[in-house]
Amino acid sequence: MRIGFDNDKYIALQAEHIRNRIDQFGGKLYLEFGGKLFDDYHASRVLPGFEPDTKIRMLKNLIDDVEIIVAINANDIEKSKVRGDLGITYDDDVLRLMDIFRSMGFLVGSIVITHYANQPAADAFRHRLDSLGITSRLHYPIAGYPYDIDHIVSDEGYGKNEFVETSRPLVVVTAPGPGSGKMATCLSQLYHEHKRGVTAGYAKYETFPVWNLPLKHPVNVAYEAATVDLDDANIIDPFHLEAYGQTTVNYNRDVEIFPVLKAMMERISGSSPYQSPTDMGVNMAGSAIVDDEVVCDAARMEIVRRYFQTAVEVKRTGVGHAQVEKLELLMNQAGVNASLSPARSAALLKEEMTGRPAGAMVLPNGAVVTGKTSTLLGAASSLMMNALKGVAGVDDGIDVISDNAIEPICRLKTERLHSKNPRLHSDETLIALSISSATDPLAAQLIEHVDDLRGCDAFFSVIISSTDEKLYRTLGINVCCEPKYEQHRYYHK
Template sequence: IVYEAATADIGDINMIDPFHLQKYDISAVNYNRDIENFPILKSILERIGTNIYKSPTDMAISKTKDGILDDSVIVEAAKQEVIRRYFRYKKENLLGIIEKDVVDRTEKLMLKLGVDESYRKVVLAARDCAEQGYNQGKGYKSLFCGTAIEIDDGKKIITGKNSPLLHSESAAVINSLKHLALVPDNIHLIPEDIIQRIRKMKRNVGGSVNPSLDVSEMLIALSVSIGNNSYSGRCIEKIPLLNGCEIHTTHIPNIGDEEGIRNLKMNLTTDALSSQRIYLRT
């Protein structure tokens, strides 16, 4: 199912290998492309005087299962990967990269697995965070974004809201690092004057309509702030703990957010809201 989700944009599916069934009277699952092209390979092999394969399955007997010690871990990882693919396709469909049927195909795979969007813990947490921002009158220029990060092996979910100073992704990363480094919430890791200087440069030099800091900019500002307080250094030391963490945001991240999150090696998904303000965010 994960393979079908990963290739939903090109329509690949898993099928019973008819060649294997005919030859050995054993049902084996294989990829449709292998099955469709096996007659071509078989013809080529016969022409060169060898025919060692009787079916596509013969060509690649998988020994992966021999290395699986806990099937429940594999099943859970598969569910999470299919959901991540689903959110990716939703975003790409919204941007006009793929057709809606790819999203629908992946959603059907999720139904087979008995999961939906909410199965990914950070999804509802990010949406609730954005709603809280709206109710509290936070956000920036009537745009209310929420981001959630799952840390401590899923034991804790940390959120962040957007503001005139930081994107919601940046706020969530900072809040996560503070939690991991045991830094009190009332401690400001990055002096506001540093943030304001960056915002001023983005507005005056780059013409940015939203000069708040994305993740890439925030990480640079955090490293610069080490000289101002020891807490920043402690938080930077905890950055490796974000590797592999799940993160979800309610809006389409900009390039700086995506690159920063990718550098942190986190698994990103997004609701890809259709507000025009989001597309103009830089």
């Protein structure tokens, strides 16, 4: 895979920049972490060379100075809001995050339950935290938020929130997802710190949009594509342009709220250290790009992926047509179309030739392999096997798993498990391959090359099953599907 981003340089620059920001505020900084602290696969796709766990690795450089607060919105607990990428509720994700942070040696100071208004599910979650020995604090809805500054920055506003005692210079505030109240948590802490005579500051760590790349740079356009459901838009930061005469990029919500945020900081501490929303950021990603052509190509491909993901979701749910239209505009801005990946044309051609669903994948060396639907294997399974043969250097015509090994599994599915589809899914195919590897060196050879498919792009001529999609994503393979079903029916699993 081509590399366009210097990960080590980024970690060093970012850690140094955060240390400088801590010093700017006299040794205490509340840092709002936007996006994902780890498993940031969007960043790793659009900035080839960026590792999914880069941000948490960067924080490990500061580990003795770091304390983590996790914020969760009580309304999200009440609604059992689910993380789309993990399929778990936000409250369960809080515990997952805590386990990960603690396993890496980080101090997790407290859980802040924001927007608390006696929600029964939030009370139950707090009791659960108590039983686990986890400290939690409550933050309440504030009337007139965010515009009634006099009320918000008062003992009846932020002053009513429970204060989180912290002991480290860098307090990282993170959350399971957007809308959790991270910024309000930071500002509430600043209010309480100031009342206690402690000088503290606030900053924001958002990877995207990249402030020192052009507005229409593919990396920034890819961010708009990724957040199309939030209706975010990248814009020139007018406050930064006015204050410094420098053109920088931010997104609309931060620009819109900045005057209010600045007024709050002025009310809390007497003055604002920032003249623009760009000032608040500490992101150094743009300074670690070492090959702009590579990251541009990767970002354009990501825009197309987002288009197909959204088009498939519209097919599944019947809603979101406006999002598809916006993504079509973003593709036009980036100068690409839906057929950017050669895997798409290869998959559609294979379907046309065989009359059945098919798939294709671009291997690391640029070669394109295909997979067809057979009596024993689905298109995803067939493609998986052919891709593994491709990266392992095994002839495509060799049957690594014999039909004699596959047929009993197919019979088990239909005769005992009552499945209507006898064909093996891709996870079942990998299990069969793994079993065969105990006695077949060729099967063992293919298993050794599974990780070589990470980062590859696969395209299918129909919407594949959730089982196959999950397996592909677990292996780090980027999946796109034509927004159509294999069969015409009303209910699809």
